[in-house]
Amino acid sequence: xxxxxxxxxxxxxxxxxxxxxxxxxxxxxxxxxxxxxxxxxxxxxxxxxxxxxxxxxxxxxxxxxxxxxxxxxxxxxxxxxxxxxxxxxxxxxxxxxxxxxxxxxxxxxxxxxxxxxxxxxxxxxxxxxxxxxxxxxxxxxxxxxxxxxxxxxxxxxxxxxxxxxxxxxxxxxxxxxxxxxxxxxxxxxxxxxxxxxxxxxxxxxxxxxxxxxxxxxxxxxxxxxxxxxxxxxxxxxxxxxxxxxxxxxxxxxxxxxxxxxxxxxxxxxxxxxxxxxxxxxxxxxxxxx
Numbered sequence: 001x002x003x004x005x006x007x008x009x010x011x012x013x014x015x016x017x018x019x020x021x022x023x024x025x026x027x028x029x030x031x032x033x034x035x036x037x038x039x040x041x042x043x044x045x046x047x048x049x050x051x052x053x054x055x056x057x058x059x060x061x062x063x064x065x066x067x068x069x070x071x072x073x074x075x076x077x078x079x080x081x082x083x084x085x086x087x088x089x090x091x092x093x094x095x096x097x098x099x100x101x102x103x104x105x106x107x108x109x110x111x112x113x114x115x116x117x118x119x120x121x122x123x124x125x126x127x128x129x130x131x132x133x134x135x136x137x138x139x140x141x142x143x144x145x146x147x148x149x150x151x152x153x154x155x156x157x158x159x160x161x162x163x164x165x166x167x168x169x170x171x172x173x174x175x176x177x178x179x180x181x182x183x184x185x186x187x188x189x190x191x192x193x194x195x196x197x198x199x200x201x202x203x204x205x206x207x208x209x210x211x212x213x214x215x216x217x218x219x220x221x222x223x224x225x226x227x228x229x230x231x232x233x234x235x236x237x238x239x240x241x242x243x244x245x246x247x248x249x250x251x252x253x254x255x256x257x258x259x260x261x262x263x264x265x266x267x268x269x270x271x272x273x274x275x276x277x278x279x280x281x282x283x284x285x286x287x288x289x
Contacts, residue, residue, distance in 0.1 A: 003031075008035050016094075019088070021083070023082065026077060032074045048075055052072065085135065133159045140152050186207050189203065194256060195237075235267055238255075238264075238268060
């Protein structure tokens with residue numbers, strides 16, 4: 001089985017997502033592939049089979065399916081005219097300071113997001129609500145009316161809320177709940193000290209854990225190391241400053257506690273694929289369209 005790593009090209013640099021509607025009448029497979037973004041599909045008409053490494057989902061008209069990040073999959077049209085919507089997005093970018101604790105629900109360290117498809121199969125109302133969200137996101141992305149980025153952001157969060165509220169098996173909302181509570185002071189500490197040096201030793205004290213236990217514990221719960229998480233949050237703050245404040249790149253680096261410009265550029269490019277200046281230029285140009 002030869003798998004392809006798919007590179008998702010976002011149409012709008014302000015939104016880390018791609019959505020489109022496709023019509024097919026060919027019978028056959030899309031090759032095995034994966035991508036860092038999670039994916040939802042909504043069948044408008046026809047039948048679509050989604051193959052994972054260990055199971056297959058058969059979708060009819062109105063059915064929704066969700067796939068986790070980097071989850072190996074392929075889809076098959078089993079015959080006839082097929083009309084469906086595909087939504088791919090980077091989960092991490094849709095969480096801000098007030099909602100960041102819920103990011104832990106979707107870290108997939110224990111179970112892939114595809115296990116949550118039981119919600120759509122067993123709860124017709126949840127499936128219908130999710131289908132409506134996906135359709136609305138497509139409508140907003142096509143229409144591009146003023147403020148559509150806000151509308152899409154809210155609809156993505158609505159999709160995540162549907163999963164959390166209807167998780168009767170406790171795969172998301174109740175999984176490691178006590179452990180998540182133990183990390184809340186650490187997450188709050190990161191946000192309130194984003195402009196300075198954030199030492200793992202200080203986080204260990206807040207969590208009342210030894211260094212070695214904390215680093216393993218944090219990665220298990222959050223799905224990334226403490227250092228990776230801190231860098232991610234700092235770069236998110238840098239993006240905001242670049243778009244809302246009249247600051248030089250050096251001043252932005254100082255504002256997020258990354259005075260070492262080489263390190264700042266390296267981290268920024270890791271998360272955005274471009275330099276801070278290129279990011280600012282691209283975003284501001286898009287905003288003037």
